[in-house]
Amino acid sequence: MRSSTSREDILSALRAAEPPAVPLPELPEPGPLPADPVAAFELSVRAVGGEPVRVPDAAALPGLVRALAERLGARRVASAVDLPGVGDVDLQALPDPHALEGIDLAILPGLFGVAENGAVWVDTRPLAHRGVFVVAQHLALVVRASEIVSDLHAAYERIDLAGPGLRLFVSGPSKTADIEQALVIGAHGARSCTVFVVG
Amino acid sequence: MTAGHAERAARFAADEPRAHWHDQALWFVRLKRDRMAQAVPGWEELRERAARIKAHTRSHLADYLEQFERNATAHGAVVHWARDAEEHNAIVHRILSGRGVTRLVKSKSMLTEECHLNPYLEARGIEVVDTDLGERIVQLAGEPPSHIVLPAIHKKKEEIGELFHDKLGTPAGLADPKQLTEAARGHLRQKFLAAQAGLTGVNFAVAETGAVVVCTNEGNADMGTSLPPIHVACMGVEKVIPRARDLGVFLRLLARSATGQPVTTYTSHFQGPIRGGELHVVIVDNGRSRLLADETLRGSLACIRCGACMNTCPVFRRSGGYSYDWIVPGPIGIVLATARDPVRHASLPMASTLCGSCDAVCPVRIPLHDLILARRRSAARAGAGGLAKRLTMKVAGLVLGSRTLYVLAGKLARGVGRRAPRGLLYGRWNAWGRQRELPPLPAESFRERWRKERAREVRRG
Structure with missing residues (x-):
């Protein structure tokens, strides 16, 4: 079969061309957590075009999410976070990912946030449709205040990529600067990205 | 021979306001990069x-x-x-x-x-x-x-x-x-x-x-x-x-x-x-395994395609991506394109001032200007640049290699340069004079001035 010989051809060409072994370097130590990790994280979220919202008490979250939906004029809301009275779209019940089109606001749990760049680590594996974070018109992420790490080195110390699935960092809303370098928020994905920091 | 980088760059530069905007826009990205890197x-x-x-x-x-x-x-x-x-x-x-x-x-x-x-x-x-x-x-x-x-x-x-x-x-x-x-x-x-x-x-x-x-x-x-x-x-x-x-x-x-x-x-x-x-x-x-086999150029495989070398490059900013006639332009493009097809891209190694700005920003530290210089060397060996360039380089090598000739050439240039009519100095042969004024030539060389100053110092004791 042609493709199997291509594989062998390429691998043997690479082996023949490989330079003498160079050792794999140690990774840099993660930077120290800022004195106020939440404040640093919120600053970064704002810098990447997101909207951080501090939620001191988890009980206040449903009300804040409802207020956000109202402010955005979101009629169809899908929540993967258990929030009483929030969300009228049941992701499990959608037959096909194309049915995600038309969702105005999606609320997803984030596993942790990264202080240096405002990114939130999102695991799409529990979701019925992995693309909800990008197809929905607006996105809200929920992160616990205790789950902020300093930088990406610290992030990858926590990240476990075992098993199949899509996992990703989301840092702010979808954006582009492809027309004359003018920053425009809302290219293909979320037009806004609200990050609720709870606790 | 088809048009080279210089000819294609001239087409881009002909629209001066656009070329200026392009230069500024990319420099702006370079500055944003600097602020981020410094933080x-x-x-x-x-x-x-x-x-x-x-x-x-x-x-x-x-x-x-x-x-x-x-x-x-x-x-x-x-x-x-x-x-x-x-x-x-x-x-x-x-x-x-x-x-x-x-x-x-x-x-x-x-x-x-x-x-x-x-x-x-x-x-x-x-x-x-x-x-x-x-x-x-x-x-x-x-x-x-x-x-x-x-x-x-x-x-x-x-x-x-x-x-x-x-x-x-x-x-x-x-x-x-x-x-x-x-x-x-x-x-x-x-x-x-x-x-x-x-x-x-x-x-x-x-x-x-x-x-x-x-x-x-x-x-x-x-x-x-x-x-x-x-x-x-x-x-x-x-x-x-x-x-x-x-x-x-x-x-x-x-x-x-x-x-x-x-x-x-x-x-x-x-x-x-x-x-x-x-x-x-x-x-x-x-072609990547061939690149890997090349001791000089294999480092270019580290490229993570960030484009920083383009944004900072004084040549790229003023000549536009199309002047490189290759899908990856700019300093890294020069290396990749010439590694692939040195004949078709023979003019690219000249599309660099060798200022090294690309090396300074490359996030994976590819020694870009060294690689471009290496490409330029092999292009020159293959005869790129034509007879005029080869002769100029021969003469330059001769003059710069001999103290007597160098001093003489300096005297001659200052003598002729200060008196020659403008039309002669800025003729078609002088590519450097096309968009810029030559600096005024001094009456005496640094060496001559230094001697005089030293003599004065010695007299003063």
Whole structure:
């Protein structure tokens, strides 16, 4: 079969061309957590075009999410976070990912946030449709205040990529600067990205 | 001989306001990059680590690719291998046509540009829609990208407005980036919803976990792989890295170097296909193993395609991406293009001032200006530059090699230069005098002045 010989051809060409072994370097130590990790994280979220919202008490979250939906004029809301009275779209019940089109606001749990760049680590594996974070018109992420790490080195110390699935960092809303370098928020994905920091 | 870089650059520079805007816009990106880099403690150390991880990976490339293949396959991906562009295109076409795909959405992939995948698929009845906004703009205009990160940087918003009016039916005279982007969003969302497959490039392939990592700001890679059931990811062999934790190093460098952002909006780690769908990873050599075998040039395989060397390059900024006549322009493009076809790209090694600014910003520390110099040397040996240049260099070598001749030449130049009519000094032969005034020639050389000063000092005691 042609493709199997291509594989062998390429691998043997690479082996023949490989330079003498160079050792794999140690990774840099993660930077120290800022004195106020939440404040640093919120600053970064704002810098990447997101909207951080501090939620001191988890009980206040449903009300804040409802207020956000109202402010955005979101009629169809899908929540993967258990929030009483929030969300009228049941992701499990959608037959096909194309049915995600038309969702105005999606609320997803984030596993942790990264202080240096405002990114939130999102695991799409529990979701019925992995693309909800990008197809929905607006996105809200929920992160616990205790789950902020300093930088990406610290992030990858926590990240476990075992098993199949899509996992990703989301840092702010979808954006582009492809027309004359003018920053425009809302290219293909979320037009806004609200990050609720709870606790 | 076809026109070289200088002739193509002259065409770009002829539109002075545009060339000036291009220069300024890219310099602005360079400054954003600087601010970001300076804000990261240990930035230089980070670059050093990145370079070393890449050097290590190159020395075990085949092993890491096999490890990646094993792990990606365990997650349900199908891994294909392509020796060259033709085989790559045929594999992608076979995957698509075998599943009845006639509508493909694509996010940015320089590799597929290198392989000319779009025309290949289009000729076989598959609609290919580039979904990165800049790439969609140049696709609608029937042009290639002019920059690897900012594909439409050579276009003005008014031109894009006209293009969208023509192709997408937006109102005439639209020139607001926000409104134009909104129009593209609506247009492309329909394409995403109608697509039967999505194709992406690969920023990093993690050997240890089998992850394909794709970075975008727009979310187009995620849209294109979340709606249709088939995801095809195309990567060069050099994209593999050993460990997931190495991503901490590369991701901290990539977006800061590319656009001056702390990280891209979406950094997606794909392991296996969408539920009920398929993920195909196509691993492509297309000249890379030859590059790996080249002791001088193999370092260029470390490139993570951030575009920082382009943004900082005084030649790129003033001559535009098309002047390089290769899919990856700028300093790294000079190295890659001439490694591939030294004859066709013989003029490229001259498209550099050798100022070294590219080396200073490269996040993986590719010694770009050394490599360009090496390319220039081999181009000169092969006779590029013509007789005039060879003779000039011979004479220059002679003069600079002899103290007597050097002093004499200086005296002569000052004597003639100070008296010669302007028409002679700025004749057609003087390429340097075309856009700039020569500095006024002094009456005496530094050496002569130094002698006089010294004599005066000695007299004063």
